[in-house]
Amino acid sequence: MFRRTFWFTAGAAAGVWATTKVNRKLKQLTPESLAARAADKALEAGHRLKDFALDVRDGMAEREAELDDALGLNAPTEPELPAQRRLAIVENHSKKHPKSLENTRNTTYSYNRNEDH
Incomplete structure (x- = not known):
């Protein structure tokens, strides 16, 4: 059972x-x-x-x-200003020609085309 x-x-x-x-x-x-x-x-x-x-x-x-x-x-990077550019003064031209001193006062820069590049 x-x-x-x-x-x-x-x-x-x-x-x-x-x-x-x-x-x-x-x-x-x-x-x-x-x-x-x-x-x-x-x-x-x-x-x-x-x-x-x-x-x-x-x-x-x-x-x-x-x-x-x-x-x-x-x-x-620190924000720096670029160095001040020195401009070439044309001295040879004024020494050779004293009469043209007035013309060289305004032309104190060298006009070299490759200078800025």
């Missing part, structure tokens, strides 16, 4: 377990459930892509900083 009761109870428990398992699988395969799972997977993939893009951006900024340091582009 105990054997029959044991096997009856074991069979009933196995039946209940199998029925609940099948019902859960059927609910997972409904169109609404499949759509919800697909949406969740798409959101997860989007978050992974966003994290990847942020990692790439951080890596790019780090590498750019390394290259700037290697090329000396990050050196602090």
Whole structure:
């Protein structure tokens, strides 16, 4: 009698377990459930892509900083004025021709075309 009761109870428990398992699988395969799972997977993939893009951006900024340091582009620059340019005075012309001293007063610059380049 105990054997029959044991096997009856074991069979009933196995039946209940199998029925609940099948019902859960059927609910997972409904169109609404499949759509919800697909949406969740798409959101997860989007978050992974966003994290990847942020990692790439951080890596790019780090590498750019390394290259700037290697090329000396990050050196602090103080705003300095350029050195004052010295103008060449035409002295030879006034020594040779004392009469043309009046003409040389206004021409104190050297007109070398390559000087400014």
